Amino acid sequence: MGKRKVFAKTDLSIPQIEHNIDTAGNVIILSESVPPKITVVSFGRNTSTKRNFDFARWYGAGIDAITYACQRQIERFLAGQDGAPSVTTVVGYCNGLTHFFDYCLLQAMAFERALALDDLNRNLIDGYLGHLSGQDLTTAGQKNYYTPTKSVLAALGQRGFYRLVISGDEATFPRNPFPNSNRKHKSETALSKRERHEFTVALRHAIKPIWVDGTPITGDLLAYALLVIALHTGRNLTPLLEMSRNCLRPHPKDDTVFLVLWKRRGYNTSKVALRAESKGERLLEAMPSVRINIERLIRRMMVLTEPLDSEAPDDLKGRVWLFRSRASNAAGQVTSLRTNILDSAICRFVEQYELKDCDGKPLRINISRLRKTFANRIFELTDGDLATTASALGNTPRVADQNYLAPSEDARRNWRFMGEVLVQELLTATIGATYKDTPLGRCSDPLNGQFAPKHDGSTCMNFMNCLRCKHYAVTAEDLYKLFSFYFRVLTECSRMDKRRWAREYAHIPRLIDHYIVAEGLRRGTFKAAAVDAARERARAKPHSFWSVDLIASLEVFS
Known part of the structure; x- marks a missing residue:
């Protein structure tokens, strides 16, 4: 056949x-x-x-x-x-x-x-x-x-x-x-420390009714609880909205649980470890001042919404964020949190607690901002550990660095070091006319400068702060000294704790490369050939003031 x-x-x-x-x-x-x-x-x-x-x-x-x-x-x-x-x-x-x-x-x-x-x-x-x-x-x-x-x-x-x-x-x-x-496209920014503090205090007050038996479960109350979880876990919007009733899983450590959420776009789960509730916390559960335990909050939400699960439509069964709708066309029907309901609840929350940003405008809150706030908080707590921050976000280090991490307040001050300095002299080509030589460049007031000791006629020796001092300037002739200092700072990386170096010194090479040199080249103050020559000369034979053999530690100038 x-x-x-x-x-x-x-x-x-x-x-x-x-x-x-x-x-x-x-x-x-x-x-x-x-x-x-x-x-x-x-x-x-x-x-x-x-x-x-x-x-x-x-x-x-x-x-x-x-x-x-x-x-x-x-x-x-x-x-x-x-x-x-x-x-x-x-x-x-x-x-x-x-x-x-x-x-x-x-x-x-x-x-x-x-x-x-x-x-x-x-x-x-x-x-x-x-x-x-x-x-x-x-x-x-x-x-x-x-x-x-x-x-x-x-x-x-x-x-x-x-x-x-x-x-x-x-x-x-x-x-x-x-x-x-x-x-x-201007992406979202993390909340500042002040904004984060005021937001957290208001949010803690808003979720108090959750712990009171008999409190009616509304969309606003669920939205506030979701914001707390977003702020403390840094998860994305859709996985949070679709949180299931089996989202808490066992962890190898006794005092920890996993929060497991489903990521649609990646067809994968997202896991974050949460500190489990201790017996001591249970004894103090009536005290509103006790630090919020996210695992306890999630379990409480499951208890409050469980009676609605049997009435929920098939596509919503097993969800955590269930409540009875108050809309005229669906009053009493069991529904779930959606993006528009969350946005409306946030607007009412910001208005009720009169939350303002640094410009006095109503504070803009969304899950993207809370995710970036979480990322920057983790980065801050780990002393700039990018790998740990990326792991907490569920991203690669490159994605975390480029899309989530913003400069700290200290870093922003360091990057704004030029400020009012040099503008007029750069524009009039008179740079250096009023400046005294220093081991790092030139200073317009070494006796009474921004970081000078200002007593008994003492000359400022606080060279580690030159880059953010408004009296500091650098000309093409000073590039050799500047790059000698640059390579000395890099040398310190192998002589001290890496995290401390990242916290106290890492900004200096970036400032020199991306602001002083780049700005000088852009304005025409420096020539590319002169920059390259000074860099190579300093690498081969640094200025005597910044020789490792001459100075045992940079701390004497801090």
Whole structure:
């Protein structure tokens, strides 16, 4: 017997694009399929506020083929096909398509014909990018509309519905249409020490009702508890919102538990160790001044919301953040915390406790800021241990350093050392005219300077603070002394505790490289050749004042 032919089975529940192929190999959408009987795509429950999207208004206007193909692709995403993005991600895809469809309508009117799938090419994409740039949108806003559109169209191209060009000058999608967009986007910053203190005090007061039996569980109360957990664990928003009732797992140490959250984007879990509640803490549980124990708070929330779990919709069963809705259209129904509910609760919280930032404006609170605050706090407590901070965040050291860590107050003061110094003399090319020579450069007032002893006519010898003194200056002739000091500081790294060096000296080489030298080159005060020559001379034979043999320790100048 010959080999039996096996026919592949097709799942008819998966949305398909009804089409034919013409003689030229182009995909032709069947006219009887457009518009489809149902033009509304339902998202169901998700972390956004959108529950459906209607494609109807783009049918019958000359872009039916593109609209139909995109609708079917969205439906396939929701059916778990083609990479199975999350529902919230698909909501974002639809938001991006609105601008693209509107642009296609303009193109159909300009061409005086209906657009087909083979019109999806580089010219159309370049035109769309130009259309976005003409809107009242920031670069980040343009990118937020373009990227979701590209995801949908790329999926169609990969399935062969139009000719997708991957590379070259005719590539369907330009390689980098928004260069340096990350530099134009102002990311969140960590809370300052004052802001963090005031926020923590207010939050501790706001969650007091949680410990009182019989307190009604509201969305605001759950939101405050979630903020406490975010502040102390540095977790991301979606994993926190979807925290399950089995999130606390055993830890090898008796006084510790793991908080385990699911990360959708990475298809992985995120673990953070929490200090478990001690017997001593249980005896003091009525005292509000006792330091918040996160494990105890999570278990308390589980106890308070457990009665609602049996009434929760199937997709919310097992969640921690359950409460009865007070909305008029769903009063009494069990629901869960969502992004919009959390945002509204935060606004009320900031207003109620009159929280202000350093400019006197209402304090801006969100999970991203709390994650960065957590990162900077860990970095501070570990004396600048980047590896430990990255591990606590669940990131690589490079990502943690570039995206989460901000300079401390001391570091910011060190980086602002120029301030009022040198500006006039740099602009008038009279630098050095009023300055006295020092082992590190020049000083305009070595007797009464910012860090001078200021008694009995003593000359300032506090050279470790020169870089942040407003009386300090450096000319091209001083580069040799400056780089000699630079290499002496680096030498200290091998002569003392690494953490202490990172805390007390690490900023000095960075200041010299990234501010003094870079600023001098930018202004034309220094020539690149002179900088390189001074650097190599100091490396080979440092200035006698900064010789390791001459000075046993830099501490004498601190």
